[in-house]
Amino acid sequence: MNYLGNKLRELRASKGLLLRQVAAYIEVDTALVSKLERGERKAKRGHVEALAKIFKVNEKELxxxxxxxxxxxxxxxxxxxxxxxxxxxxxxxxxxxxxKE
Structure with missing residues (x-):
């Protein structure tokens, strides 16, 4: 599955951001962001947390x-x-x- 990658692509498109802009924000190369979106690479937790901030979405969702x-x-x-x-x-x-007990 590629739940995260699909969501990232959707969020990036809705914000009108380029791959290179997202990559610069999380301090990786553009190719990595592209591979994350396509499900060819797995994100690190820190990347996911940073992506939630750039897209202004609930971190828990990502x-x-x-x-x-x-x-x-x-x-x-x-x-x-x-x-x-x-x-x-x-x-x-x-x-x-x-x-809870």
Missing amino acids: ITLWLADQVFDLVKDEEVANDVLKVAESELKYVKSSA
Whole structure:
């Protein structure tokens, strides 16, 4: 999947920014930003945080897409992918409920 890349391209276009402008802001080369948008490279968390600032969007939204891409890439070829995700979701619910106590 390329949830983050698609969102980045959409945001950049809506702001009327060039690849080189975005690249300069996050201090990378233009080719990297292009590859991030196409899903050919993975962003670092710091890049995602900086991109949220340049596009003036909720950082949590971009981090969510970034993590979703990573999870998908990790389990996409596994026969038990859905089971893995269910177990992880169950564990996360347990961790959150335990933290509230």
